[in-house]
Amino acid sequence: MTHSLHDFIRRLPKAELHLHIEGSLEPEMMFALAQRNGVSLPYASVGEVRAAYNFTDLQSFLDLYYAGAAVLQTEQDFHDLTMAYVRRALADNVRHAELFFDPQTHTVRGVPMATVFAGIAGALRQARAEQGFSSRMILCFLRHLSEDDAFATLEAALPLRAEYADLWIGVGLDSGEVGNPPEKFARVFARARELGFRVVAHAGEEGPPAYVHGALDVLQVERIDHGVRSEEDPALMQRLAQSGMPLTVCPLSNLKLCVVKDLREHNLARLLRAGLCVTINSDDPAYFGGYMNANFLATADALELSREELVELARNGFTAAFLTEEERRPWLDELQAVAAE
Ligand code: ES4
Ligand code: ZN
Numbered sequence: 001m002t003h004s005l006h007d008f009i010r011r012l013p014k015a016e017l018h019l020h021i022e023g024s025l026e027p028e029m030m031f032a033l034a035q036r037n038g039v040s041l042p043y044a045s046v047g048e049v050r051a052a053y054n055f056t057d058l059q060s061f062l063d064l065y066y067a068g069a070a071v072l073q074t075e076q077d078f079h080d081l082t083m084a085y086v087r088r089a090l091a092d093n094v095r096h097a098e099l100f101f102d103p104q105t106h107t108v109r110g111v112p113m114a115t116v117f118a119g120i121a122g123a124l125r126q127a128r129a130e131q132g133f134s135s136r137m138i139l140c141f142l143r144h145l146s147e148d149d150a151f152a153t154l155e156a157a158l159p160l161r162a163e164y165a166d167l168w169i170g171v172g173l174d175s176g177e178v179g180n181p182p183e184k185f186a187r188v189f190a191r192a193r194e195l196g197f198r199v200v201a202h203a204g205e206e207g208p209p210a211y212v213h214g215a216l217d218v219l220q221v222e223r224i225d226h227g228v229r230s231e232e233d234p235a236l237m238q239r240l241a242q243s244g245m246p247l248t249v250c251p252l253s254n255l256k257l258c259v260v261k262d263l264r265e266h267n268l269a270r271l272l273r274a275g276l277c278v279t280i281n282s283d284d285p286a287y288f289g290g291y292m293n294a295n296f297l298a299t300a301d302a303l304e305l306s307r308e309e310l311v312e313l314a315r316n317g318f319t320a321a322f323l324t325e326e327e328r329r330p331w332l333d334e335l336q337a338v339a340a341e
Helices: 005-009 027-037 047-050 058-071 075-091 101-106 112-129 147-158 182-194 209-219 230-232 234-243 251-256 270-271 292-303 307-319 323-338
Strands: 016-019 094-101 132-140 168-174 198-203 223-226 246-249 277-280
Touching: 005 027, 005 168, 005 307, 016 027, 016 246, 016 277, 027 047, 027 058, 027 075, 027 246, 027 323, 047 277, 058 101, 075 112, 094 168, 094 277, 094 323, 101 132, 101 168, 101 270, 112 132, 112 147, 132 147, 147 168, 147 182, 147 223, 168 182, 182 198, 182 209, 182 270, 198 209, 198 251, 209 223, 209 230, 209 234, 223 230, 230 234, 246 270, 246 307, 251 292, 270 277, 270 292, 270 307, 307 323
Parallel strands: 016 094, 094 132, 132 168, 168 198, 198 223, 223 246, 246 277
Antiparallel strands: none
16 A cells, blocks of 8 residues: 555545444443443453454344443433544544434433434534534434334434434434345335435345345335445346446445455445446444545555546545535535545
8 A cells, every 4th residue: 555545545535424323432432431321341341342343244243233332321422422433534534424323222222312312413513513524314223123113213203303404314224134125114214205304225235136126116215325235136237327326335344244255355346347326434433443544445455446436436425425516516626626636
């Protein structure tokens, strides 16, 4: 990795569209919050937590991710978590982020929906006011739970919609994919769309291309989160390319969860070169070993991406963001200026 490529990636303004805020919980904060809240953790040290992050698949990660999230209890906890993410994002020249959050992970433990919203949104508003950091929130339904549970979650959040209208703009679908196809959530997504929410879903991470078709046809999503298995279906590839459907790809996540054995085997460059609107994202950076720039750098290095391709990836992030043309234009202009240097 040359110094100049490293520096070039650092200078690119970026948008992050696939980031689970609970997945930005670093072990140090996990310990601090456990102590603050009197929660006991099954680890003796920060080092032990990190040593446990050796995943074999998505589920082996989700087990630790949900266990770790149990330290998040108060509005201050969610605020601190979100502020720590914003600091890291800004350090990587991320200008805009659309954050996923998983209310069911918290409400099941008795944390009120309003606490989750207030903590995350309070930090995002402070970040906007003090640092000019732009953001939105996307509420994700846990797909291993029932559609009724998703409906109850949407209903519990709706009374907060007006108060958080500047931030909460969409719904998504995450957690264990295989065995929980998009069709399971057809009605709740139809309701969310009727209500005017933007809609996205994880599909084609571990699940087959049929799940990507399902997310498009049944959930009518506007972006596919991951979607890397789409490559197994040439007709789907055509469809994604022709419709300009964005994929929020997460290279270090795919590596840590053994979706690919080696980053050099990742299909991100092939997807991009096939004309798909590919974006780079960090997913759960505290668990997968890197924030935005680490994902860009590792991918650029492993796949020998050109500077033009790196610019295209950064541009796609802003193009695929749920922003107005007026909102995205200054970042696209700045991106062009960096590209022209
Ligand atoms: C997730 Cl990588 C991934 N896939 C599905 N659901 C998730 N929740 C948090 N990270
Ligand atoms: Zn994800």
